[in-house]
Amino acid sequence: MDHPHSPPTPGPSAPPAADAADPGRRDFLGAALTLAGGAAVLLAGAEAAASTEAHVPPPGGDAYNWEEHRWAYVIDTSKCIGCGSCVRGCKAENDVPDGFVRTWVERYIAGPGGSYVDSPKGGLDGFPPVPTAFTPTKAFFVPKMCNHCKETPCVQVCPVGASYRTKDGVVMVDGKSCIGCGYCVQACPYGSRFLNPQTHTAEKCTWCYHRITKGLKPACVEVCPTGTRAFGDMLREDDPVRQTIDHERVSILQAHLLTEPQCFYLHLDMEVR
Amino acid sequence: MPEITGYAFPNDIHVHWSLMIVMYPYITGFVAGAFIVSALFHVFGREEFRPVARLAMATSLCFMAVATLPLNLHLGHPERSWLVMVTPNLSSAMAGFGMLYSTYLVILVLEVWFVWRQEIIQYARQSRGWKRAFYATLALGTYDTSPEAIAIDHRAATILAAIGLPGACMLHGYVGFIFGAIKANPWWSSPLMPVIFLLSAAVSGIALLSILYQVVAKLNRRAIEGRTVAALARWLWFFLILTMTLELLEIIMLAYEKSESWHIISQLLTTRLEFSFITMQMVVGGLIPLILLGVVVLMDRYLHDRVRNSLCVASAFLLLLQVFSMRWNIVIGGQLLSKSFRGLRSPYSPEIFDREGILVAIGLLIGPFLLLWIFNRILPIFGDDAHAPAHHGDSTKAPAAEVAAG
Helix, strand or coil, rough: CCCCCCCCCCCCHHHHHHHHHHHCHHHHHHHCHHHEEEEHHHHHHHHHHHHHCCCCCCCCCCCCCHCCCCEEEEEHHHHHHCCCHHHHHHHHHHCCCCCCCCCEEEEEEEEEEEEEEEEHHHHHCCCCCCCCCCCCCEEEEEECCCCCCCHHHHHHHHHCCCCEEEECEEECCCCCCCCCCHHHHHCCCCCEECCCCCCCCCECCCCHHHHHCCCCCHHHHHCCCCCCCCEEEEECCHHHHHHHHHCCCCCCCCCHHHHCCCCEEEEECCCCC | CCCCCEEEEHHHHHHCCHHHHHHHHHHHHHHHHHHHHHHHHHCCCCCCHHHHHHHHHHHHHHHHHHCCCHHHHCCCHHHHHHHHHHCCCCCCHHHHHHHHHHHHHHHHHHHHHHHHHHHHHHHHHHHCHHHHHHHHHHHHHHHHCCCCHHHHHHHHHHHHCCCCCHHHHHHHHHHHHHHHCCCCCCCCCCCCHHHHHHHHHHHHHHHHHHHHHHHHHHCCCCCHHHHHHHHCCCCCHHHHHHHHHHHHHHHHHHHHCCCCCHHHHHHHHHCCHHHHHHHHHHHHHHHHHHHHHHHHHHHHCCCCHHHHHHHHHHHHHHHHHHHHHHHHHHHCHHHHHHCEEEEEEEECCCCCCCCHHHHHHHHHHHHHHHHHHHHHHHHHHCCCCCCCCCCCCCCCCCCCCCHHCC
């Protein structure tokens, strides 16, 4: 459980990938989707290679043991600049179909005279300036994604058990047994799920389970240039994410629904639902 | 791409539960509603429903036969639908569907068998060749038509109807539960939802039978029993009052509580659902039949038979539209509103030729009536029907047919 010498897991710094991940967001934006996909593969490869070098085999063998982790996520909304890298990174990493998102960024513009919220294409292409009918006094971005709730309504309603929560705290869908009824999509209060038009099964953020089980970070955390997003292990006492959740004043989305999200927010405004 | 007013979560702009999910509660509503009518006769002994009791039961069965079709047409992977039965996730409201559906189907089929048993035996005895084999199979090897056996048939039918009634209520109340238990959606989440679904099922079932009874009687050149029509109208009125009360109550509660969701729901009702909710569900399909049926119920003795019958058919037709609108407003309406509570999607209009489209929906509505026609060819719904399946010339009139109506 304690990995004092394991590679630096969470936190904003990711030295080997930093230069690859931040090629300038205009470039990223301008690049064709294939290029983005290629970049992500490269990026993943580079990171994988880097982490293999520094990889200290956990006691008990190389295999990932899901009982030794409990993942959590912290989003510091005050740091988000709305670049949309996370949305693009996620799309490239997970082959998210057009018109749907596994993670997205919301823009809030508010003032005494009103409030305005948008998320054009989930923030995929960033945010163009927008005129408001009122005088804004504050504006901020809020990244969103599946909250990987402990008491998750989506898993509860799945009629065949295709939606499940792993022991390390990740809510996933088994695409091979999902019947595509869409009940989980309706039951998720956060709008995190969708039916993939190609596979006709439910789909959602997996916190890049294929990456985190290899000691990597989710793609969105990896590419975030400002450290808005942090991913960590609640079973590691020295984990910065755990430290934040344990000691800072964190919020969760729609707390009244008692879904126990494992995605925690710092500096959340009351406008955000 | 649908247009959004306000802000909707990016994944919330898709209507995943399409026209087929509107059709599903509409169809099971007929199943439950028609069964309620047959139970009024079989369980509660309302003699005035004798002429429609068998029609009601056959209708219920025929709609039941197509009830799973809209679901399978909607599923992304219909070939995996059996998993709901084999590996159900017991915490899911939807997982109970297989059990409820099959239990109720068994009850319904058994009851049909007991009610039509005498005719089955009669045809098995009268016919020859493959017809004889067919009816002999249906008779399940027992040819006992002694008064004791018939008494047992009656008792079995009554007991099955008594079990079937809660079964039908659960099957349909459960559909309401599927929506009512979604806490993420304020337009669905309400303990009233199963009750509203159930009551509107009764409305749709009785309305359908009010029309069907008169049409079938006309087609068979039989007299339309005035008291049956009047009784159907009375019950229809009663259930309509209950439905409308609860449908309004739900909204008034939200408005009066000034609940967090009222802001967006009031927008939904007055913009996106203006026609289907206010015009159709409340006025054309609600208020007008309420008045028309009120006239029938309160002023029946002043009405000419034809006026009463026409008023009933007209209000029943409007009520069929009302219940469809109600299903539409719940299923589709709930998806036009984003869970951000800040935005509405542009109205959803189904495709015509799509797998979940309008033509398929029309087919699903016509299907049960074709089945009913076939049912009537095999087991005549009106005992002394001229469509007796025995050979045209040598068929003797069935003397015991009327008795079998019980």
